[in-house]
Amino acid sequence: MITREATEQDLEILLEFEQGIVTAERPFNSTLSDGEIHYYDLLHLVKSEDSLVLVTEENNEIIASGYARIRKPENNYSNFEKYVYLGFMYVKPEHRGKGVNKLILDELISWAKSKDISEVRLDVYAQNESAVKAYEKAGFESLLVTMRMKTS
Template sequence: MITREATEQDLEILLGFEQGIISAERPFNITLIDGEIHYYDLSHFIKSPEATLIIVEEDDEIIGSGYALIKKSEKDYYQFEKYAYLGFMYVKPEHRGKGINKLVTDELINWAKSRGISEVRLDVYAENESAVKAYEKAGFEPHLLTMRLKS
């Protein structure tokens, strides 16, 4: 397995990954509209100096992905001015359980550290127990739970 930065030539496969992420998240989020939707500006992540989009290849097949985006802190009372936000974490189903998500996460954290960023955050659905466990295994800890009410 190798990791590398994604290129524009990878976009077709990555757009398929995006739909895989959305399909996996639909059971956890009843507010998503039906049909094809897009969460990410993948081309921006490829081109921006404030982001990196990493893919994992095995035998010339793209099997996993994730991005890190440097964001400015929204609050002036945090101990950090910038943080890295991780997202687009996807591993093809037949390759899950091999440590690929951890490989991507470690690569993204190292990228952030190389830019002087020590705060790293991501969002995960609280009910997505396997994802929560995977991120806890990578060193993340729960921080804030967003709750909703439809009235």
């Protein structure tokens, strides 16, 4: 297995992975609209100096992805000026449980450190217990729970 930076030539499979993420998240979020959804501007992420998109290959097949993107806090009271946001974490179902996501996480966190950024964040659905446990095992801790209600 090798992990490498994604290129424009990887966009077709990355778009498939994006729909895989949407499909996996639908059971956790009833507010997602029907049909194809695009969370990311993948071409921009691949080209941007402020982001790193990684893929993992096994036997010349791309089996996983993830990205890190430098962001500024939404508020002016954080004790950090920049943080790295992680997203687009996807592993093909037949390759899950092999530590592939951890390989990508480690590379993305190393990239954050190389940029002298110590704050790393990501979002995960609270009901996605296996993902929550995996991120906790990697050193993440819960910070905030977003709650919602429908009034009609």
